[in-house]
Amino acid sequence: MSVKIGNIDLGPFPILLAPMEDVSDPPFRYVCKQQGVDLMYTEFISSEGLIRHAAKSKQKLDIFTYERPIGIQIFGSDIAHMREATEIAAAASPDLIDINYGCPVKNVACRGAGASLLQDIDKMVKMTEAVVKATNLPVTVKTRLGWDDNSRNVYEVAERLQDVGIRALTIHGRTRSQMYKGQADWTLIREVKRNPRIQIPIFGNGDVDSVEKAAAWRMEYEVDGIMIGRAAIGNPWIFREIKHYFNTGERMQGPSLEERMDACRTHLLKSVEWKGQRTGVLEMRRHYANYFKGLPGSKDLRMKLVTLENTDDILATLESVKNRWSEELA
Incomplete structure (x- = not known):
């Protein structure tokens, strides 16, 4: 059965390219697309930068026909500005809009954006609802398990964001306080997927760096698809290798x-x-x-x-x- 985000058909088990600052620009996305990635996103774009027409932010809106389906990812701390940024991003004609509630870095999270919103779910819900209402495109979200080990609240986040209209959710298996250290924990991602209330696709992200891990975690954690970030840097072949393994059960020879x-x-x-x-x-x-x-x-x-x-x-x-x-x- 195909996984769908709105009317976007991603096939039976999509492999996604994570939005990575200073990495997932059009040149990088081009080489990944050649290797069979199913859905890609722009680098995350500041809502403040978009509404102020900052050149760097506007350049990140560049998308190309061969990249489709592609989403534009935005982040910010002000609800009205996120609504306005959504309209600007939608005018660039992506296939979907994605909201970043996962970025852990200080200059994003400490300004009330990215993973910071995991500390204020009410505001996150209002912001998400504003974005959903500002566009006819499907809206998706990328987030983390929670702010820290004492507030792993993604189960609640998933329900409440689905209720205001998001069409898919990607969960990185770490808290904000972990940054990118330690091991990603996908057990809570599986709990979200098993929640009978959840009807939208749930994608897992974090530490998938091999064909074997992708295959094992697909079964163990029951996700609808996998998002790959750092493991694709300099290794775009990971997408074709994973798909080949899923289709044949055999490991493909690495790139020549x-x-x-x-x-x-x-x-x-x-x-x-x-x-x-x-x-x-x-x-x-x-x-x-x-x-x-x-x-x-x-x-x-x-x-x-x-x-x-x-x-x-x-x-x-x-x-x-x-x-x-x-x-x-x-």
């Missing part, structure tokens, strides 16, 4: 050297095309280590690539290293 190089080149060229030469090259630097992880001399390659400022020089370096590696690995 040629595939790694192609993905890295494509990512770089898309980055430069979207952001311009200087910024595109600079922001690509955080991805090199992951693309070539485990290959001989990958650290030296990364050290060289992060010093280069010209696209042609980077492409030439990649080509020469590819030729050398091809000989060594033959």
Whole structure:
């Protein structure tokens, strides 16, 4: 049976790409889409930035036809501003709007946005209702288990947000106080899914970094789909590998050297095309280590690539290293 968010059909068990600040931009989303991801989101966008027409916030609204279905994720602390930001985001024609109630970082949570709303569920509900009423698009939410171990309130959050009209909920299996440390705990996610009142899709997020874990947790925690974040950085093939395993029960061979190089080149060229030469090259630097992880001399390659400022020089370096590696690995 297909999982649906409103009229968006995501297939029987969708694999989603998490919205990640400074990572899930259009160039990164492009390489993930090539590997079969079912639903993607923009980086999270500040409602304040949108209503003030900040250039960086407006640029994050860029979405492309090949990315569909795609959601725009927004965050904020002011209900009226979130309503206005929803209208601006909806005008960019995404397939859905997602609200971030999960970001744990200080400059978001300490300003009353992101995971901070887990401390004030009444306000979270009012904000969500305002967003739902501001658009005809499906509205979804991404959140955490709670603020800390003493307030794991996502069971209540799920019920109350469903009541005001959200169409799907993604739960990261950590509290805000855990940040990204320790192990994600999906047991409460399973409890939410088992709640007979819950009729919307429930997606699990946190620590899924292998085919085996995705398959095991799919069964153990009974979620409708899985959202992957950090494990996809420099490894967009994780989406096709998980799907292949689900479809065949067999583990797919990892990406070839040629595939790694192609993905890295494509990512770089898309980055430069979207952001311009200087910024595109600079922001690509955080991805090199992951693309070539485990290959001989990958650290030296990364050290060289992060010093280069010209696209042609980077492409030439990649080509020469590819030729050398091809000989060594033959």
